[in-house]
Amino acid sequence: MACWATVGVYPTIIKPSDSGEAKNTLFAKTGVTAYLFEVPTGGARKSEIFTSVSYLRGLNQGWTNAVQFEPGFRWAMTKNLDFRVGASFLKGADRPLRINPTIGVSWNFSRN
Numbered sequence: 001m002a003c004w005a006t007v008g009v010y011p012t013i014i015k016p017s018d019s020g021e022a023k024n025t026l027f028a029k030t031g032v033t034a035y036l037f038e039v040p041t042g043g044a045r046k047s048e049i050f051t052s053v054s055y056l057r058g059l060n061q062g063w064t065n066a067v068q069f070e071p072g073f074r075w076a077m078t079k080n081l082d083f084r085v086g087a088s089f090l091k092g093a094d095r096p097l098r099i100n101p102t103i104g105v106s107w108n109f110s111r112n
Contacts, residue, residue, distance in 0.1 A: 027056035045076035066092035
């Protein structure tokens with residue numbers, strides 16, 4: 001198991017309520033990601049199952065502080081290029097729990 005600190009931007013679409021219009025919402029994000037199990041997929045590196053816990057700060061749409069839990073899978077497409085898929089459990093202060101699918105592309109800077 002390996003753990004890494006993470007920093008980034010988390011864009012998502014949030015519908016304020018059942019009758020409201022869905023809006024693009026941006027968060028600054030910092031947290032820790034743990035890579036739990038390696039999965040051989042035939043590439044240059046092994047792919048991994050991961051879980052992440054993050055603190056988020058809303059950048060628009062009235063969001064302030066939030067926390068996020070994200071379990072998922074990181075597929076190592078090449079030596080450096082990764083494709084990620086998971087689920088985001090997002091909870092903001094005075095906001096209901098939001099569950100969204102997450103997808104992403106990332107670049108691995110390590111020499112492994």
